[in-house]
Amino acid sequence: MTPQDTASLLVRLGRFLRDNPIFPLIILLLALIATLEFMRPGIVNERWIGNTIKFAIPLAMLAACQTLTMLTGGIDLSASVGATITAFVMATQVPIMGAPLAICIGLVPAILIGLVNGFGVAVCRVHPLIMTLGTGLIATGCLQVYQRFVIASGSVVPDGLGWLGTGRTWGAPNALLLFVPFAIFVLWLQRRTGFGRLLYALGSNETAAKISGVRSWQVYLALYALSGLIAGGAGLLYVGLIKAPSLSLVSPLLLPSVAAAVIGGTSIFGGRGGYGGTIVGALILTVLGTLLTLMQIPEGTRRILFGLIILAVTTIYVRLTNQR
Numbered sequence: 001m002t003p004q005d006t007a008s009l010l011v012r013l014g015r016f017l018r019d020n021p022i023f024p025l026i027i028l029l030l031a032l033i034a035t036l037e038f039m040r041p042g043i044v045n046e047r048w049i050g051n052t053i054k055f056a057i058p059l060a061m062l063a064a065c066q067t068l069t070m071l072t073g074g075i076d077l078s079a080s081v082g083a084t085i086t087a088f089v090m091a092t093q094v095p096i097m098g099a100p101l102a103i104c105i106g107l108v109p110a111i112l113i114g115l116v117n118g119f120g121v122a123v124c125r126v127h128p129l130i131m132t133l134g135t136g137l138i139a140t141g142c143l144q145v146y147q148r149f150v151i152a153s154g155s156v157v158p159d160g161l162g163w164l165g166t167g168r169t170w171g172a173p174n175a176l177l178l179f180v181p182f183a184i185f186v187l188w189l190q191r192r193t194g195f196g197r198l199l200y201a202l203g204s205n206e207t208a209a210k211i212s213g214v215r216s217w218q219v220y221l222a223l224y225a226l227s228g229l230i231a232g233g234a235g236l237l238y239v240g241l242i243k244a245p246s247l248s249l250v251s252p253l254l255l256p257s258v259a260a261a262v263i264g265g266t267s268i269f270g271g272r273g274g275y276g277g278t279i280v281g282a283l284i285l286t287v288l289g290t291l292l293t294l295m296q297i298p299e300g301t302r303r304i305l306f307g308l309i310i311l312a313v314t315t316i317y318v319r320l321t322n323q324r
Contacts, residue, residue: 021265021277022265022276022277022280025263025264025265025277025280025281025284026280028284029280029283029284029287032284032287032288032291033287035291036287036290036291036294039291039294039295040294043294046171050168050171050172050173052283052286052287052290053172053173053175053176053283054165054166054173054175054241055241055286056282056283056285056286057173057175057176057178057179057237057282058175058234058237058238058241058250058253059253059256059257059260059282059285059286060179060183060260060278060279060282060283061179061182061230061233061234061237062079062080062083062230062231062234062250062253062254062257063256063257063258063260063261063264063278063281063282064182064186064230064275064278065079065227065230065231065234065257066079066257066258066260066261066266066278067186067261067264067266067273067274067275067278068186068190068199068223068226068227068230068275069128069223069224069227070203070261070266070267070268070270070273071190071199071200071202071203071266071270071271071272071273072199072202072203072206072219072220072223072270073128073202073203073206073268073269073270073271074121074128074129074132074220074223074270075128075129075132075258075268076117076128076132076224076227076231077129077132077133077136077254078113078117078132078133078135078136078139078228078231079132079227079228079230079231079234079254079257080136080231080250080251080253080254080257081113081135081136081139081140081143081250081251082109082110082113082114082139082228082231082232082235083110083231083232083234083235083238083249083250083253084143084235084246084247084248084249084250084251085106085109085110085113085139085142085143085235086106086107086109086110086231086232086233086235086236087106087235087236087238087239087245087249087250088106088143088146088147088155088245088246088247088249089102089105089106089109089146090102090103090105090106090107090236090239090245091106091155091156091157091239091245092150092153092154092155092245093105093106094155094156094157094158095153095154095155095156096153099158099160102158103158103236106232106235106236107229107232107233107236109139109142109232110228110229110231110232110235111225111228111229111232112228113135113136113139113228113231114224114225114226114227114228114229114231115221115224115225115228116135117131117132117135117224117227117228118220118221118222118223118224118225119221120134120135121220121224122216122217122218122219122220122221123217140247143247144247147247155245157239157240157243157244157245158240160240161236161237161239161240162240162243163240164177164178164237164240165237165238165239165240165241165242165243166240166241166243175237175241178233178237182233183275183279186275187274187275187276190274190275191274195219195222198214198219199219199223200271200272201214202214202216202219202220202270203267203269203270203271203272204270204271205271234250235249235250238250238253256282256285257282259281259285260278260281260282260284260285261273261278261281262281263277263281263284263285264276264277264278264279264280264281264282265277265281266278292305
């Protein structure tokens with residue numbers, strides 16, 4: 001092969017990666033799995049795959065909040081708080097109201113947080129980072145006050161959520177029954193609907209979108225309300241997996257959810273990205289966590305390495321796909 005042929009091949013490969021950014025992520029995921037298998041032969045089996053998917057699904061659902069809001073150049077730092085409140089309120093209301101009504105009641109605070117976020121971002125023009133951080137802190141305080149009134153009633157995680165979070169059917173996690181339709185819906189929403197196209201338009205150039213007649217306040221209000229609903233659903237699934245509601249249940253997933261969206265190719269500046277890459281990003285982070293645990297690295301060192309690896313992966317991804 002001549003140097004010209006090699007250069008042409010590299011150009012075509014670069015163009016292919018730019019047009020299909022999910023492929024480098026899949027290659028990285030397979031490389032991490034191969035490394036895990038090399039370090040401990042036999043660990044990659046049907047049970048391990050099922051457990052990995054089971055723990056990646058709540059992260060991928062919470063990361064959907066970040067992906068959708070990032071498409072507009074925003075972010076949702078209150079997502080983990082909304083998920084935690086939904087799980088905690090639901091679990092404490094089950095002994096009083098029963099499971100179905102308790103689930104509905106639990107979702108209300110998460111949706112309200114989303115509506116307040118949307119109002120602050122769209123009408124008050126508060127930056128999404130500041131707005132969602134503020135509502136998250138306020139909601140955390142409200143949750144602590146709420147706990148004092150229900151501490152004597154106890155908490156119960158419904159058997160249905162436990163079945164969904166931890167159960168298996170024919171070796172596959174039951175959580176896939178919820179996540180597969182959810183993922184299809186989000187992918188359809190962002191690519192095949194007018195609402196999804198408006199998210200990309202606002203993220204690419206909000207001023208031009210407004211000149212074109214887009215009522216941005218309606219889009220932001222719907223977006224953050226949807227983000228709150230998704231966060232609530234993630235909280236219900238996660239408490240079914242952990243089976244122990246607490247005041248900080250989903251908090252550890254907040255920064256990984258942002259990292260999953262960024263690693264998956266969603267630009268924090270808006271206008272670029274998609275949920276398909278975010279799903280792979282969540283799987284990458286879950287496998288990476290298993291890898292660091294297998295290496296018996298102390299918690300502090302693990303956090304340092306985790307952050308450095310995320311930065312390295314994101315940098316390599318940007319270089320390969322030429323996305324910023």
